[in-house]
Amino acid sequence: MRQLTRIITTFLIAALFTVAVSAPAFAAEKKRFKLAWSIYVGWMPWGWASDQGIVKKWADKYNIEIEVVQFNDYIESINQYTVGAFDAVTATNMDTLAIPSAGGVDTTALIVGDFSNGNDAIILKNKTSLADIKGQPVNLVELSVSHYLLVRGLETIGLNERDVQVINTSDADMVAAYSTSDVTALVTWNPLVAEILAIPGANKVFDSSDIPGEIIDLTVVNSKTLTDNPAFGKALAGAWYETMQIMSSDSAAGKAARAAMGEASGTDLQGYENQLDATKMFFAAKDGVALATSSELPKTMDMVRGFLFEHGLLGDGAATADVVGIAFPDGQILGDKANVKFRFDTKYMQLAAEQKL
Amino acid sequence: MRRIINRKPDRHLSLFLALLPFMLLLVAYVVSSEIRLAENPGDKLLPGLEKFSAAIDRLAFQADKRTGNYLLWSDTLASLRRLAGGVLASTVIGALCGVSIGLIPLVRAGLSPLVAVVSMTPPLAILPILFIVFGLGELSKVVLIIIGIAPFLIRDVALRVQELPSEQLIKAQTLGANSWQLALRVVLPQIWPRLIDSVRLSLGPAWLFLIAAEAVASQSGLGYRIFLLRRYLAMDSILPYVAWITLMAYLFDYALRRMQIKLFPWFANERGH
Numbered sequence: 001m002r003q004l005t006r007i008i009t010t011f012l013i014a015a016l017f018t019v020a021v022s023a024p025a026f027a028a029e030k031k032r033f034k035l036a037w038s039i040y041v042g043w044m045p046w047g048w049a050s051d052q053g054i055v056k057k058w059a060d061k062y063n064i065e066i067e068v069v070q071f072n073d074y075i076e077s078i079n080q081y082t083v084g085a086f087d088a089v090t091a092t093n094m095d096t097l098a099i100p101s102a103g104g105v106d107t108t109a110l111i112v113g114d115f116s117n118g119n120d121a122i123i124l125k126n127k128t129s130l131a132d133i134k135g136q137p138v139n140l141v142e143l144s145v146s147h148y149l150l151v152r153g154l155e156t157i158g159l160n161e162r163d164v165q166v167i168n169t170s171d172a173d174m175v176a177a178y179s180t181s182d183v184t185a186l187v188t189w190n191p192l193v194a195e196i197l198a199i200p201g202a203n204k205v206f207d208s209s210d211i212p213g214e215i216i217d218l219t220v221v222n223s224k225t226l227t228d229n230p231a232f233g234k235a236l237a238g239a240w241y242e243t244m245q246i247m248s249s250d251s252a253a254g255k256a257a258r259a260a261m262g263e264a265s266g267t268d269l270q271g272y273e274n275q276l277d278a279t280k281m282f283f284a285a286k287d288g289v290a291l292a293t294s295s296e297l298p299k300t301m302d303m304v305r306g307f308l309f310e311h312g313l314l315g316d317g318a319a320t321a322d323v324v325g326i327a328f329p330d331g332q333i334l335g336d337k338a339n340v341k342f343r344f345d346t347k348y349m350q351l352a353a354e355q356k357l
Numbered sequence: 358m359r360r361i362i363n364r365k366p367d368r369h370l371s372l373f374l375a376l377l378p379f380m381l382l383l384v385a386y387v388v389s390s391e392i393r394l395a396e397n398p399g400d401k402l403l404p405g406l407e408k409f410s411a412a413i414d415r416l417a418f419q420a421d422k423r424t425g426n427y428l429l430w431s432d433t434l435a436s437l438r439r440l441a442g443g444v445l446a447s448t449v450i451g452a453l454c455g456v457s458i459g460l461i462p463l464v465r466a467g468l469s470p471l472v473a474v475v476s477m478t479p480p481l482a483i484l485p486i487l488f489i490v491f492g493l494g495e496l497s498k499v500v501l502i503i504i505g506i507a508p509f510l511i512r513d514v515a516l517r518v519q520e521l522p523s524e525q526l527i528k529a530q531t532l533g534a535n536s537w538q539l540a541l542r543v544v545l546p547q548i549w550p551r552l553i554d555s556v557r558l559s560l561g562p563a564w565l566f567l568i569a570a571e572a573v574a575s576q577s578g579l580g581y582r583i584f585l586l587r588r589y590l591a592m593d594s595i596l597p598y599v600a601w602i603t604l605m606a607y608l609f610d611y612a613l614r615r616m617q618i619k620l621f622p623w624f625a626n627e628r629g630h
């Protein structure tokens with residue numbers, strides 16, 4: 001019997017240990033912060049700013065530490081942020097609403113970095129008009145911005161998702177998938193778009209420049225962490241806009257920065273500049289503020305949440321798309337006012353625009 | 358003092374010891390979940406148990422809003438078709454090639470090295486080649502399972518055939534049996550129960566390959582759903598799917614074992630069951 005007691009005790013200790021490890025740390029004023037980012041044209045500046053010591057410079061200025069971690073898997077980075085392992089992450093407006101915000105993590109869009117202006121595209125094989133997509137199987141990463149782009153594209157020609165067959169396909173296998181005869185239509189993002197369009201017979205029939213300002217790339221921060229630690233927000237905004245200034249310049253330093261970012265994303269200066277052409281970067285903080293305060297943004301978010309709701313991504317308890325509240329800089333709230341989990345805040349971008357950081 | 362290796366648990370203690378780890382896992386889960394939910398009631402990583410029942414109800418007993426399918430059942434059906442296709446084809450290939458390789462030295466000399474090499478090739482590494490050759494449809498998923506488990510079955514059957522006492526083959530030959538009769542009357546009857554053993558062992562890898570194939574490109578299936586939901590950290594749906602897969606895999610294993618005992622009682626006796 002003693003043996004048994006001992007076994008039980010060991011198990012209990014192990015169980016308690018598991019619990020202790022998995023309990024999240026309580027947020028309050030702190031000194032060390034973590035930002036997760038993944039490879040995408042509009043987020044490459046974070047990697048470069050970190051390599052160049054720009055992030056450290058700004059963190060030192062506000063007397064904090066910021067660790068910048070690159071993820072190979074975009075969704076995993078958002079998931080890690082959502083479970084509390086990171087204080088900030090790079091994400092699109094749609095994924096922010098669907099993952100952290102719908103998951104109850106109050107999240108603030110600190111920096112509106114850019115919107116996709118051609119980086120996401122619908123591609124048909126040997127067909128040249130979007131209307132030809134009707135009845136075809138369409139390969140894409142389901143529930144991603146590609147899926148949203150497809151639905152928006154179909155709307156423009158009076159079709160809906162039922163008129164095509166969506167086949168979930170991993171982005172890692174998209175180019176290989178295109179070369180098989182089963183695949184006749186797909187939706188994906190750059191640099192895959194560029195790679196597939198280089199194959200003869202591939203035609204771009206619709207892209208995100210047809211729905212400008214709807215697929216927005218953000219750097220988002222946990223709202224509670226940001227409220228408790230404004231220094232974190234200031235340091236991030238400071239580092240970001242200093243980087244923007246360098247990379248947007250025509251100088252040798254600007255060119256070197258773009259070349260380094262291109263290389264880090266697996267292409268070169270030319271390839272990266274081509275991707276930048278399909279991206280509306282907000283190099284100046286005031287442009288980011290302008291998008292965040294525009295009257296178009298609530299309309300965009302309304303369409304995005306409608307898409308997410310229809311696909312069941314706002315949670316099972318969601319009776320309507322109103323379940324998650326989205327707050328805009330002018331105080332307007334879309335959805336449940338008592339459950340605001342996604343906030344567009346221009347405070348830090350404004351400080352950067354006014355050079356007050 | 359009695360040595361611990363001589364202390365045998367009685368029925369009650371056995372049952373208790375068997376259930377204990379499961380209970381502890383459950384307790385650890387519930388406590389961790391409570392802690393996280395106290396922090397954030399919308400936490401998706403470790404949802405409360407009531408979330409699971411809601412998710413199961415939604416997935417298994419309510420028609421999906423968009424497609425009108427009962428997701429759990431349509432996914433299960435799609436996956437089981439692929440799994441059954443892959444495992445059955447592999448079993449047939451395993452029996453045919455395994456017996457030929459084990460029994461006929463000429464075939465062994467020709468095929469054995471090839472099978473050994475193929476069985477060492479990681480199937481997931483040649484995934485892109487499979488897609489280009491077999492397309493993105495159902496065929497490539499079944500083929501992935503076959504490439505994953507057939508070489509193992511072939512090698513195992515071949516070894517089992519070679520293990521048969523050579524006296525048996527000699528005796529049958531002295532009684533006038535030809536090679537065909539040897540294969541049919543001496544080797545195969547003794548191989549069937551052993552084949553069931555190897556199929557049981559390869560069911561785990563078969564599920565692995567099935568789910569990997571469904572993660573790459575598909576419209577339905579258990580693996581497809583899990584990878585899709587993973588995008589949104591919907592653990593309340595993922596964990597019941599995982600439990601369902603585990604339960605089915607366990608039941609298949611159990612069914613195969615019962616079948617073995619039922620169909621080949623002599624084999625079970627030999628083994629001491």
